[in-house]
Amino acid sequence: MTEETVTVAPKPDLPPPSAATGPVAWLKENLFSSPLNIALTIISLLLLYLIVPPLLNWIIVGATWVFPTEVIIGDRSPRYADCGPDGACWLFVRTRIEQFIFGFYPETERWRVILSFILGAVGIYGLLGGPERFRRQAAIGFFVVFPILSFWLLRGGLGLLPVPTSQWGGFMLTLVIALVGIVLSLPFGILLALGRRSNLPIVHLLCVIFIEFVRGVPLITVIFMANIMLPLFLPPGYDVNVLLRVLVGTTAFVSAYMAEVVRGGLQAIPKGQFEGAMALGLGYWQMMRLIILPQALRVSIPSIVNTFIGFFKDTTLVSMVGLYDFLNMVKAGSKDANWIGADLTGYTFCAIVYWVCCFSMSRYSMHLERKLHTGHKR
Amino acid sequence: MSAVQSKTASQFEVGTDVMVELSGVNKWYGQFHVLKDINLTVYRGERIVVCGPSGSGKSTMIRCINRLEEHQRGKIVVDGVELSHDLKNIDRVRREVGMVFQHFNLFPHLTVLENLTLAPIWVRKMPKKEAEEVATHYLERVKIPEQAHKYPGQLSGGQQQRVAIARSLCMNPKVMLFDEPTSALDPEMIKEVLEVMVELARSGMTMLCVTHEMGFARTVANRVIFMDFGEIIEQNTPEEFFNNPKSDRTKLFLSQILHH
Numbered sequence: 001m002t003e004e005t006v007t008v009a010p011k012p013d014l015p016p017p018s019a020a021t022g023p024v025a026w027l028k029e030n031l032f033s034s035p036l037n038i039a040l041t042i043i044s045l046l047l048l049y050l051i052v053p054p055l056l057n058w059i060i061v062g063a064t065w066v067f068p069t070e071v072i073i074g075d076r077s078p079r080y081a082d083c084g085p086d087g088a089c090w091l092f093v094r095t096r097i098e099q100f101i102f103g104f105y106p107e108t109e110r111w112r113v114i115l116s117f118i119l120g121a122v123g124i125y126g127l128l129g130g131p132e133r134f135r136r137q138a139a140i141g142f143f144v145v146f147p148i149l150s151f152w153l154l155r156g157g158l159g160l161l162p163v164p165t166s167q168w169g170g171f172m173l174t175l176v177i178a179l180v181g182i183v184l185s186l187p188f189g190i191l192l193a194l195g196r197r198s199n200l201p202i203v204h205l206l207c208v209i210f211i212e213f214v215r216g217v218p219l220i221t222v223i224f225m226a227n228i229m230l231p232l233f234l235p236p237g238y239d240v241n242v243l244l245r246v247l248v249g250t251t252a253f254v255s256a257y258m259a260e261v262v263r264g265g266l267q268a269i270p271k272g273q274f275e276g277a278m279a280l281g282l283g284y285w286q287m288m289r290l291i292i293l294p295q296a297l298r299v300s301i302p303s304i305v306n307t308f309i310g311f312f313k314d315t316t317l318v319s320m321v322g323l324y325d326f327l328n329m330v331k332a333g334s335k336d337a338n339w340i341g342a343d344l345t346g347y348t349f350c351a352i353v354y355w356v357c358c359f360s361m362s363r364y365s366m367h368l369e370r371k372l373h374t375g376h377k378r
Numbered sequence: 379m380s381a382v383q384s385k386t387a388s389q390f391e392v393g394t395d396v397m398v399e400l401s402g403v404n405k406w407y408g409q410f411h412v413l414k415d416i417n418l419t420v421y422r423g424e425r426i427v428v429c430g431p432s433g434s435g436k437s438t439m440i441r442c443i444n445r446l447e448e449h450q451r452g453k454i455v456v457d458g459v460e461l462s463h464d465l466k467n468i469d470r471v472r473r474e475v476g477m478v479f480q481h482f483n484l485f486p487h488l489t490v491l492e493n494l495t496l497a498p499i500w501v502r503k504m505p506k507k508e509a510e511e512v513a514t515h516y517l518e519r520v521k522i523p524e525q526a527h528k529y530p531g532q533l534s535g536g537q538q539q540r541v542a543i544a545r546s547l548c549m550n551p552k553v554m555l556f557d558e559p560t561s562a563l564d565p566e567m568i569k570e571v572l573e574v575m576v577e578l579a580r581s582g583m584t585m586l587c588v589t590h591e592m593g594f595a596r597t598v599a600n601r602v603i604f605m606d607f608g609e610i611i612e613q614n615t616p617e618e619f620f621n622n623p624k625s626d627r628t629k630l631f632l633s634q635i636l637h638h
Binding site for chain 2: 270272273275276277278279280281282283286290291294295298372
């Protein structure tokens with residue numbers, strides 16, 4: 001390039017005006033800047049004062065954490081009456097925690113569940129947080145090796161004691177249903193979304209019918225239908241177990257939602273991206289895989305994770321067909337004659353566990369959004 | 379545009395073999411007849427500038443050449459391959475025809491180098507290493523080798539458009555289509571893009587450019603085509619076209635774009 005070599009010196013940059021500093025200035029500016037602001041501040045503080053201390057007192061300070069002596073030395077089993085009246089009865093959770101996690105899984109075989117948890121955690125770490133160069137291995141590990149291995153571990157057979165799915169329960173069952181739904185819904189959802197945008201009328205119609213039908217009925221209905229109708233489609237005498245039926249139903253349900261989320265993302269991609277890819281001679285699938293979907297999924301991350309979070313909590317509906325997921329397990333535990341009255345503690349515990357899971361997903365999605373940001377404006 | 383006027387149009391070589399041929403091409407958008415009986419023959423090495431008022435069908439015409447738009451009647455043959463509903467032919471044509479867009483259409487999630495190597499690797503099945511060498515070569519040719527590892531969003535408009543040109547060149551195309559390549563650029567960036575295009579014309583590339591850069595047309599075009607209302611109204615050498623326009627519509631158009 002033939003650039004002129006006239007140098008024009010710009011004025012030196014000045015530092016930005018420093019804001020008023022110090023905690024008092026901050027308070028003045030943010031909390032007491034106007035009469036309305038002062039009123040809001042006071043009301044908020046009042047509400048916090050009314051809610052937070054009693055809540056903390058109930059959960060932590062006033063709660064019963066330690067078993068009485070006669071229980072520790074083994075004279076009798078713990079019961080709700082061991083807990084103080086003014087707080088949470090964590091003795092209930094401490095006594096039942098293994099059942100909350102493993103359901104009715106045989107005690108001697110629980111190491112298999114723990115091993116599956118660890119494998120899954122390693123897989124998720126490798127896939128989402130681990131070093132970039134092992135991403136491909138991690139993907140194969142998580143999407144191929146882990147499901148096969150954990151299916152074998154959980155289900156048994158081939159040298160391991162078989163554990164029928166009717167004995168699965170608790171948090172482990174919740175995780176199984178959630179993971180299957182989350183992992184399968186993304187590819188199915190993408191295919192359904194592409195199908196819905198397809199120019200082929202039959203493909204388009206089938207996808208629209210599936211999405212609108214499944215999305216138009218409550219999840220509980222889908223679960224019931226899967227439970228009752230799936231056996232009708234199969235040859236007589238061929239029994240599908242309840243868990244599998246439920247997995248088919250929930251996965252179909254979350255896939256339909258995912259399809260619409262992905263379709264929204266696809267619509268956010270400018271036409272020029274398609275044209276740029278086509279003009280280079282890329283075929284449809286290459287264009288989708290290399291150009292369109294990476295961008296569409298990136299813009300849909302908040303909605304995708306939103307769907308996952310919603311679904312994670314919706315897994316509790318499987319209790320309606322008699323499965324003992326985490327929530328149902330806790331509920332069943334509090335029906336025990338020894339623990340009548342402990343249900344409030346049980347539900348609080350559930351709320352905390354679900355919240356931790358969902359909040360982690362939410363934080364991870366934020367992290368992912370920041371990481372994938374490449375400086376382009378939209 | 380004095381910097382680019384180092385060579386006159388007549389100094390460029392034009393072959394005798396036909397690169398692109400449009401005969402009796404018609405296209406409608408719904409009821410709107412956007413292309414009316416277009417006949418155009420482009421020879422190897424020709425640099426054709428297409429101009430005309432907005433809505434005259436010039437973009438649509440060049441977008442038909444790589445089938446980003448479908449024509450409904452007539453025949454388009456690119457390097458001996460006829461464009462029809464045959465997907466194989468469409469792919470063959472798109473591999474040989476490069477296109478540069480008004481809004482660059484770079485892939486924002488890929489680095490500049492990845493933008494350039496993508497099509498050679500996936501369409502031409504070129505080994506990654508070789509594709510990167512080709513990409514580096516063309517980045518040097520458009521004078522931004524140092525930007526290879528940045529994302530498009532971190533570049534200026536002029537740099538992005540040069541990357542887009544390099545991206546097309548990496549596929550070693552036989553024809554390059556330019557759809558208003560400088561219309562979305564800030565004035566000070568137009569020059570750097572035009573310089574690259576002049577460079578490209580000098581190398582013997584067959585080019586069809588929809589542009590309003592009349593300085594560019596005078597410098598490199600061997601033919602200027604004026605379109606209005608979906609028709610080719612007039613085509614001539616740049617000298618004749620600018621100094622001695624035949625039709626009234628051309629005169630009106632030229633008076634509007636040259637004296638504002």
